[in-house]
Amino acid sequence: MSELFDLLVEHPFFKGMSAEQVRVVADTGMPVSYREGETIFSEGGHADACWLLLDGDVALELQTPGHGPQVMQTLHAGEILGWAWMFPPYRWHFDAHVHSDTETIRFDGPRLRNAAEADPVLGYELMKRFTRILVDRMQSIRIQLLDVYSTPR
Amino acid sequence: MHPVPCRVRSVVRELDDTFTLDLEPPSDDWSFVPGQFTMLYAFGVGEVPISISGDPGDPTRLVQTIRAVGPVSDALTSVVAGDVVGVRGPFGTAWPMEFAEGRDLLIMTGGIGLAPLRPAILHTLEHRDRYGNVTLLYGARSPEDLLFADQLQQWRGRFDLEVLITVDHADRMWRGPVGVVTSLINRASFDPESAVALVCGPEIMMRFTIQELERSGMTEDRLYVSMERNMKCGIGLCGHCQLGKFFVCKDGPVLSCAAMTGACWTREV
Amino acid sequence: MSEPLVIDREGVDALIEALIDRGYEVVGPTVRGQTILYDTITSTGDLPVGLRDRQEAGTYRLEERGDDALFGYVVGPQSFKKYLTPPGTVFWKGLRTEDGFETVEAAAPPRYAFFGARPCEVAAMRIQDDVYLPVADGVYTERRERSFTVAVNCTEPAATCFCASLGTGPAVSVGYDIALTEVLSGEHHFFLAEAGTDIGEEVLSDLSARPAHDEEVVGARRLVVHASDHMGRTLDTDGLKELLSANLTNSIWDEIGSRCLTCTNCTMVCPTCFCSTVEDRQALDGSSAERVRTWDSCFTLDFSYIHGGPVRSSPGARYRQWITHKLSTWHDQFGSSGCVGCGRCITWCPVGIDITKEAAAVRERDIRRVAVGIPSVREVLE
Structure with a gap:
């Protein structure tokens, strides 16, 4: 437990949060490992968690008929996997496929939500961090959509 | 002429x-x-x-x-x-290879933008001891669209050059990162207080990259881009390549973001 | 230089002849299709004698003056860039050879005497000197350095003239070999002739000219000063460079763009606009090719085309490029304004877009200004 706290309090993602706030978050987390080839979650499934990736690579995939799984984005050490636990109806939008053996801290979604509801200051700190993730991914996807490297004729 | x-x-x-x-x-x-x-x-x-x-x-x-x-x-x-x-x-003008000496060098490029940067990479490897950490971040459309793929592979084998490659679209055969080139920034080791970044790619990619590099703590006097404009003469005479006050053919193509000022990034300038 | 001389119309004819004798092709104003255009002249009879040009935004008319003035008009649509950077100049020719190809120089150009060059025109040539001479393009330098300039001071500006705002006229100050001032008062019709260079003085010395009396000099000068006070338009150049560079995102450009036809007239008639393009032509059998330079304009879509599309696709962006280059970035690039106040772009714009008015409108709507004159909500409620 205290090991997990020590890890999180030093982590850039939680930088700026008070020790007490980090402790509340740490209470909802536990270390989980995934092997290459595993699926962490699947599109449409119940979104009840998020993961801080400590090592390894995870691909967010969409299944397209006739083309198999298409990789939308990959996530790597230091990044957060999963935001759908925050918003009803709590369903995953992608498949999370493990590209290489991955070490994570898995945080329990419902418990995090309850903690945030109970302490709006903590809730706001979490919201700022997850909104940043959403903004970054939206910006990236906008650029990807432009297909800037294609050959215009 | x-x-x-x-x-x-x-x-x-x-x-x-x-x-x-x-x-x-x-x-x-x-x-x-x-x-x-x-x-x-x-x-x-x-x-x-x-x-x-x-x-x-x-x-x-x-x-x-x-x-x-x-x-x-x-x-x-x-x-x-x-x-x-x-x-x-x-x-045209050169990448700031001398200015970058003694500093970490971040080379960010996308698509065919790797071509004008290859001389800078080769120069850096030839004079490797003059530079700190050297990182190449390269974004391409898909794994099939990687320019100089053999050479990239060779560079990845070097211990004195970090090469990170990402693509916009891939299937599961691609084992590397998928996402925009800026998503690689936090995986590169460089000192944002002193590093120099060389950026070349489609203009949108460069604008996006500069924003992200500035967010990571770099300042525009250490960010360099290579601009593309219509050119007919190459000697600042035909007028086609104007970008604000610059003739990109002779004042560029390599320009420091500090010199570019906001005017150069204005729509349709 | 020596003191001013006085010549009459015969003296002007003798001047033209002296230039022809020295091997110059004398080019100056002539009437072609009810417009004053530059062409080869051999005597004062080729000049638009007794004519005046009425100019306004989008309007140009020639009318009889009722006198014998040789220079009773200002400038037509053409400038001497027609001779210094002729559209369609062949840069070089290329021939296929066993080893690939070889290039051949183009033929040497004629020596021109620019006759009847207005002060704005002389200023425009000096501005183009700053563009072309440092790079030796193989066309301009050869023509310019071998040329001779007979300037004519202005005494009757058109409604579109604003050279006084730019300090380029109505009197010529530098860049001429000979300067003439035409004086027409009642019975008196004479030309004050002044040399600006040694060669100008040498040419003048061949003419049967007499030294000017003081009152003739004073009278001629007074006419030019009078012209300076009667410019049809003004351009407020105070902080203009910074004003335009700070207003790139002003919505005014889209409004001007909605009027602009992007016809390129303003750039074609502008005596300083230098943008060009090259055309590569090939013989049908592929045995030879040539590169030809033609005038280009920042108002065309092709001008800024890079693979994928033009950088400046909207007419507003193209107008903004033109006016900011002319009045703002020209200072950065060449150390002076790119405008000489000749007013051609105003006259020859088919929809009457007026550079002086648009610059004033940007000043009026400067996006840097603090909103003034608009009462706050609180003030209204109180």
Whole structure:
């Protein structure tokens, strides 16, 4: 437990949060490992968690008929996997496929939500961090959509 | 103003529409600095600006990588060994290789933007001890669209150069990162207080990259981009390449973001 | 230089003849299709004698003056860039050879005497000197350095003239070999002739001219000063460079763009606009090719085309490029304004877009300004 706290309090993602706030978050987390080839979650499934990736690579995939799984984005050490636990109806939008053996801290979604509801200051700190993730991914996807490297004729 | 006839030694097909010409240089005392370009002439068809993609340390070759996007580049990519094309140049400004000495070097590029940066990379590797951490972040459309794939593979094997490659689209066969090139920034090791970044790619990619580099703590005096504009002369006379106060052909193509100012990024400037 | 001389119309004819004798092709104003255009002249009879040009935004008319003035008009649509950077100049020719190809120089150009060059025109040539001479393009330098300039001071500006705002006229100060001032008062019709260079003085010395009386000099000068006070338009140049560079995102450009036809007239008639393009032509059998330079304009879509599309696709962005280059970035690039106040772009704009008015409108709507004159909500409620 205290090991997990020590890890999180030093982590850039939680930088700026008070020790007490980090402790509340740490209470909802536990270390989980995934092997290459595993699926962490699947599109449409119940979104009840998020993961801080400590090592390894995870691909967010969409299944397209006739083309198999298409990789939308990959996530790597230091990044957060999963935001759908925050918003009803709590369903995953992608498949999370493990590209290489991955070490994570898995945080329990419902418990995090309850903690945030109970302490709006903590809730706001979490919201700022997850909104940043959403903004970054939206910006990236906008650029990807432009297909800037294609050959215009 | 006259193109000098230069013989084509060999042609390498890099991608479906992208070719590298190995030319005999226009003169015996040929030299260029990383970042410069030439005006390449296809007899009777026309002339286009093409960046030099070869080794600045090798004065016996003029290596240029061309993507076929119009009539002149179509003609230039249809040549075979033994043919002759016209060359004027080299023209334009250089990547700040001296300024970057003693600092970490971050090379960020996308698509065919790797071509004008290859001379800078080769120069850096030739004088490796002059630089701190050197990182190449390269974004491409898909794994099939990686330019200089063999050389990238070779560079990845080096311990003194970190190469991170991401693609916009891939299936499961691709084991590397998928996402925009800026998503690689937090995986590169560089000191944001002193590092120098060389950025070349589509203009949107460069704007996005500069924003992200500034967010990571870099300042615009250490961010350099290579701009693309229409060019007819290469010597600041035809007016086509103007970007605010700059003639991109002679004041650029390599420009510091500090010199560019906001005006240069204004819509339709 | 020596003191001013006085010549009459015969003296002007003798001047033209002296220039022809020295091997110059004398080019100056002539009437072609009810417009004053530059062409080769051999005597004062070729000049638009007794004519005046009425100019306004989008309007140009020639009318009889009722006198014998040789220079009773200002400038037509052409400038001497027609001779210094002729559209269609062959840069070089290329021939296919066993070894690929070789290029051949183009033929040497004629020596021109620019006759009847207005002060704005002389200023425009000096501005183009700063563009072309440092790069030796193989066309301009050869023509310019071998040329001779007979300037004519202005005494009757048109409604579109604003050279006084730019300090380029109505009197010529530098850049001429000979300067003439035409004086027409009642019975008196004479030309004050002044040399600006040694060669100008040498040419003048061949003419049967007499030294001017003081009152003739004073009278001629007074006419030019009078012209300076009667400019049809003004351009407020105070902080203009910074004003335009700070207003790139002003919505005014879209409004001007909605009127602009992007016809390129303003750039074609502008005596300083230098943008060009090259055309590569090939013989049908592929045995030879040539590169030809033609005038280009920042108002065309092709001008800024890079693979994928033009950088400046909207007419507003193209107008903004033109006016900011002319009045703002020209200072950065060449150390002076790119405008000489000749008013051609105003006259020859088919929809009457007026550079002086648009610059004033940007000043009026400067996006840097603090909103003034608009009462706050609180003020209204109180």
